[in-house]
Amino acid sequence: MKLFVSNYASQHKFARFDVQRRVRISRGKDRLERFDTSVIELAPSRRLLEHYRRGDMDENEYALKYWEEVDPVWRLAVGRLRDGDCLLCFCPVGSPCHRLLVAARLRKEGHQVIEI
Ligand SMILES: [Zn+2]
Numbered sequence: 001m002k003l004f005v006s007n008y009a010s011q012h013k014f015a016r017f018d019v020q021r022r023v024r025i026s027r028g029k030d031r032l033e034r035f036d037t038s039v040i041e042l043a044p045s046r047r048l049l050e051h052y053r054r055g056d057m058d059e060n061e062y063a064l065k066y067w068e069e070v071d072p073v074w075r076l077a078v079g080r081l082r083d084g085d086c087l088l089c090f091c092p093v094g095s096p097c098h099r100l101l102v103a104a105r106l107r108k109e110g111h112q113v114i115e116i
Pocket of ligand 1: 089090091097098099
């Protein structure tokens with residue numbers, strides 16, 4: 001599959017790419033409803049995200065904990081993705097967040113993933 005990762009605020013850039021569906025992968029819902037569907041299984045728990053944002057753990061520990069949560073549902077979640085989906089959360093471009101962890105794993109599994 002060809003997939004994209006981005007954040008809700010970057011949607012003005014989507015026209016340049018062939019984004020088919022905007023897929024929410026964050027617990028928080030975008031207020032402006034800038035998504036078509038949700039694959040909430042790929043979102044970190046609120047608890048984990050709070051700890052990470054508070055600085056209780058570094059990126060590596062966050063990644064470990066994230067995969068502890070998501071590994072059991074990974075297959076199910078990926079099975080719900082379609083060609084042209086863009087996975088969305090709130091984090092600014094370039095910040096270490098779960099959408100980049102997801103992108104890296106999808107690439108490892110043979111998918112093309114473009115960061116917008
Ligand atoms: Zn994020």
